[in-house]
Amino acid sequence: MSSQPAAPAKLDAAVLKIAGVVVLGAIMSILDVTVVSVALPTFQTEFDASYARVAWTMTGYTLALATVIPLTGWAADRFGTKRLYMAALVLFTLGSGLCATADSIGQLIGFRVLQGLGGGMLMPLGMTIMTRAAGPERIGRLMAVLGIPMLLGPIGGPILGGWLIDVASWHWIFLINLPIGVVALAYAQWALPKDAPEPSESFDFVGMLMLSPGLALFLYGVSSLPETGTFADRKVWLPMLVGGLLVVAFVVYSFKPKHPLLDLRLLRDRNLTVASVTMAVFMVAFMGAGLLFPSYFLQVRGESTLDAGLLMAPQGIGAMVTMPIAGMLADKIPVGRTVPFALVLIAAGFFAFTQVDTDTSYLLLCGSLFVMGLGMGGTMMPIMTSALKTLTNHEVARGSTLLNILQQIAGSVGSAIMSVILTSKLNDAPVIPGVVDPNTGAPVTEAGLAIAVKQNPDLAQQFPVDPGLLQRGLEFVADSFATTFWVGFALVLVTFVPAFFLPRRRQVSHLLDDEQAPAPVLIH
Incomplete structure (x- = not known):
């Protein structure tokens, strides 16, 4: 095989042009997960539905993501990444417009599933497009670029969602995607290279x-x-x-067909396997507990949705500081030498949340979030860089698909674990004798009443109880959050185990332009 010309050290204009398309699509997909999270109370009121029912507007979206992601690798090879990416943008934008027209919670859940079918393809396709465009020597830098929406989504979503609902209506958290989607489509048509699909592979219907x-x-x-x-x-x-x-x-x-729906043979690459396990454990720990950080500000401290979102901003700022640095280092220094240090920062910042009470200093909490953000910027993208760096061009689409599925599963499992622990702890709160919920007739606990009054002080007039009882209930809630954060902290510590096996020597990349067969994997 002829030697390949050296790639530029920096991301040039041609790569950045393509990166703009991918980042725009990724922001739409990721932002829509977190924007909707702040609208759930509004959906309860608008559609007269229970919280468990309206939560399916998020769950349905996630299920659609997980369902469609396995198809992405085959479809990218069969139809070409440009066509498929534009089709995903159309589906996502159409779903967004339909969501804004929903007049029942059932319709909204159905349209969110449609939205998720499009959104599920955007991230793995985006990773494939950018990896092919940047080449092997710049994977770390391009992953730093792709990491921007992964960080801005969780930070900007609650802020944007809270603001749109306050100044307009819930419809606008979906309508805002329409102009962005149109711009992204036009941009993709102009910027993405022409497809070279490979129709030879058969589709794995059984898989x-x-x-x-x-x-x-x-x-x-x-x-x-x-x-x-x-x-x-x-x-x-x-x-x-x-x-x-x-x-x-x-x-x-999956090991029987020549072209399985999800190519688990890639896990023979020790490097991909170690990076995947590390990413999965990290996502269980951080995504699970991370979703509860804003809930603490809302339920224990009584902050508004917008203010809770703003209080989370230091985490994103910290990540933006280290992510470009980590991207450059990932191209030069083995990730096994840098990721453990980033995990130390995450663990140090996380520890502060295991100590929360009803009046923990915001300076301490925001500082801890900033430190965690510094660690996040040096963890997620370098691990993904390590996972993809020794794959061939032909394997990148399937490798990124595998990583995305693991992230979805790990994030969902982490969220469920943390929610169950918190809910179970709150259910142990003492019941207030003689006080029942006027809507359901169920007994009211000290913790439940404390949360309700903290979020809506007018309720104190409907339930004239001893202020000491409310304070005791609020302390119980804060302690429940602290207990849950201890579990998250322990899982962060577990992440150090697989991270220890990440490569500590320079990796040889096989992302060449004209390879046909999987290249050998060199692991030292």
Whole structure:
């Protein structure tokens, strides 16, 4: 094979032009997960539905993501990344417009699923497009660029969602995607290179019938766990069991066809396997507990949705400081030498949240979030860089698909675990004698009343109880959050185990322009 010309050290204008398309699509997809999270109370009021019911506007979106991601690798090879990326943008934008027209919670959930079918393809396709465009020597830098929406989504989503609902209406959290989608489509048509699809591969229908329903059922069961509070509920264990069996059956089957729906043969690459395990454990720990940070500000401290979002901003600022640096270092220094230091920062910042009470200093908490952000910027993208760096061009689409599925599953499992722990702890709160919920007739706990009064002080007039009782309830809630954060902190510490096996010597990249077969993987 002829030697390849050296790639420029920096991301040139041609690569940045393509990166702009990918970042725009990724921002739309990721932002829409977090924007909707702040609208759930509004949906409860607008559609007269329970919290468990409206939460499916998020769960349905996640299930759609997990279902469609396995198809992305095959479809990218078959139809070409440009065509598929533009089709995903159309589907996502169409789903957004339909969401804004919904006049029932059932319609909204259905349209969110449609939105997720488009959104699920944007991230793995974006990673494939950018990896091919930048070349092997600049993977770290391009991952730093792609990491921007991954960080801005969780930070900017609650702020944007809270602001749009305050100044306009809930419809605008979806309508805002329409002009962005049109611009992204025009930009993609102009900027993305012409497709060179490879129609020779056959589609793995048998694999699809096992993997996509299996993932959807398993995540449905996991997502039902916070609502039921126990694995013993049939709504939890039955879909988890059936889904798990389908996924296991797919794993056994996937080594037989030449072109499986999800190429698990890639895990023979030790580097990809170690990076995948590290990423999965990290996502369980951080995504699970990370979603509860704003909830602490809302429920214990009584902040508005917008203010809770603003209080989370230091985390994004910290990540933006280190992510470009980590991207450059990932191209020069093995990630096994840098990621553990970033994990130390995350653990140090996380520890402060295990000590929260009803009046913990905001300076301490925001400082801790900033330190965690510094660690995040040096963790996520370098791990993904390590995972993809020794794959060939032909394997990148399938490798990024595998990583995206692991992230979705790990994030969903982490969120469910943390929600169940917090809910279980709050359910142990003492019941207030003689006080019942006027809507449901259920007994009211000290913790439940404390949260309600903190968020809506007018309720103190409807439930004239001893202020000392409210304070005691609020302290119980704060302690429940602290206990849950201890679990998250312990999981962050577990991440050090697989991180220890990340490569500590320079990796040889096989992302060449004209390879046809998987190249050998050099791991030292």
